[in-house]
Amino acid sequence: MKIKFLYSILLIMFISSKPVIAQNTIHPTSSNYQYPTEPEVREKLENWRDLKFGMIIHWGLYAVPGIIESWSICNEDWIYRDSTSKYDDYKKWYWGLSKDFNPTKFNPESWAKAAKDAGMKYVVFTTKHHDGFNMFDTKESDFKITSGPFANNPTSNVAKYVFEAFRKENFMIGAYFSKPDWHTQYYWWDRYATPDRNVNYDIRKNPWRWNKYKEFTYNQINELTSEYGKVDILWLDGGWVRPLETVNDEVRSWGAPIPPFSQHIDMPKIAKMARSNQPGLLIVDRTVHGPYENYRTPEQSIPKTKSDTPWESCITLGGAWGYVPNDNFKSATKVIHTLNEIVAKGGSLLLGVGPTAEGTLLDIQVTRLAEIGKWLEKNGEAIYGTRVTDYYNENNVFFTKGKGNTLYALVNILENSQVQSSISWSKNIPKAGSKVILLSENLSLNWEKKGEKVFINLPQEIVEKYKSYPALALKFEK
Known part of the structure; x- marks a missing residue:
């Protein structure tokens, strides 16, 4: 317990002393954009463009100590940890949080109500972040919410009940899914160290292992798109997992190491399967410009000018994507101003909200959302269903x-x-x-x-x- 407490204090101190940020993915909203060719996908894309305002929910192991999502177990220069702690011990502690994650107050209906009261129209829920902890009952891994202390709860298959709750409120449903998975031996193989966010072995020398990872990823996305009801958006994060030929100056500007080989996971095969399960499914392969990035997703930023092509800005309500103690939340006025600017420039706002480890939203989050919704109730006609105009x-x-x-x-x-x-x-x-x-x-x-x-x-x-x-x-x- 002392070790767990120490790590919790150290990471909370890190969050308090450093700006609380996720990895930003800021990229143009128009260059190289390819409109989908399938009529059902194009129709859903236009329906999505009418909605304008959604909620992205980051919830996972990181909520237990209240730290930045997943990234603390990545060994890159921008990650701060206590210099006296051993990296391998830290990873074991972090992954061990699965034994402590027991969100007995989980009530997705209350989340859906708060989002509806805010005037939101679609939701994106983190079914799995980079740390590899699954918030759904996958058959591909035991590292999941349904294998820990929450397993016997009737709502333990969390993603299922989140999607159901939001569906009942007529939300468009989005499944966030991390392409990299730092927990599985098919991505971070414990034969080697884990120096950065990338796969930690040479794919060219270990094709069997990488093919197993591709199979693992395919099977999980198949589960999500075939066993969890109607899904409208497959929101794929972790843009460094991509074909090598798609790496450009934009990707290099992130400052992350780029291995000399492709980390492609066969997106054409995945897309064909996912859309067979969910006709018209929007696929958002973030930052990988091409046929599987149906809309762009600049992060924690607003493009400088308008764009006629589909995009959304994903921006946090507080300073962090997930729950951290003593977070500073934006005022309703700030969010409304942000929404107005984004919509005028042709985009949508996906607002980030993180529940606590118990499964609740903070009162201040609910209050902020209600204040935004009160404004939209009177003025939403100027937001919903609109498009960009030349003089914006x-x-x-x-x-x-x-x-x-x-x-x-x-x-x-x-x-x-x-x-x-x-x-x-x-x-x-x-x-x-x-x-x-x-x-x-x-x-x-x-x-x-x-x-x-x-x-x-x-x-x-x-x-x-x-x-x-x-x-x-x-x-x-x-």
Whole structure:
């Protein structure tokens, strides 16, 4: 117990003293994009693009001590551990957390309710992160939630019940799956050390072992897409597991070592099987540009400009993807401003939320989500189902395009500031004689064009009522 306690304290100290970040995967949203050719996939992709706002849930062993997800067992320069601890002992301690992970308060219905209250429309759940701990009852490994102290709980097959709970709320269902698996002997073989995130043996000299890994990965994805009900998105993380010929400057910029051989897992074969199980399945092979990256996923960032091709920004509500104690959570206003900018640039926001080891969301997380949803309830028309318009931003005003000639102006109000009695912008001028509607009140506002600008005038009672509001949404015809 003393060793476990020491490691917990050391890692929590690390989290507290360093910025809490996951590995960022920032990449362009338009270069080399290939639209899917299958009609069912294209249709689902457009349906997904209408949703705009989703939740990604990181939950696994790392929630027990409350540390950064998986990465602490990777031996790279940016990983900080206590210098007096032995690396192999640390890995054994980390993987041993499977004996302590007993989330007896797991209640996926409460997660789904919180997401629905936030105005979210799709979910991505971590069925397995890089550490190899499975949050579903896979037949390929005993390193799973259904083999530990939670095994006899009727909801021990966690992914199944998460998907069911969100399906009941009409969410589009996404299965996060890590292509690398640091626990299996087919990826990190204990014959050798584990110097970095990559496979730790030479695939060229050990083709049997790598083929076993490909079979292992194929079988797990087959399970997820055939035994867990309707799945809409297969969200594949770990972009360093890829054909060598796809490694480009973007991949090199991550700073991670790149072995001189392919770590390909035969994505064409996997995609064919997965879509046979789930017709129309969206596949997101993150950062591997081509036919199996149906939409782009810049991480913890927003692209500088708009894109007409499908993408989402995955950004955390707090500072970490999973649960860490004393995390700093973004305000509802900050999230709403982020959502407005992303949607105006043609993307979607996938907001990261991490449950505790007991299986609950923190009160502050639930409160933040409800505050966001309260705004979307009144103003969501300017978000959902919209597309990008040529002139998408001017200062603190972001524009989205609705049906026909309908445009929306999203006016972000800075925190600790208040709405002004007059709002103006150039271009995107409302059609002469048309109305400008304040969505939250369904109120027609007075407006006029002066020179090359439009000026929207707000009544004094609206200025007072909305003085601490996150953003105004205006609807007009162009």
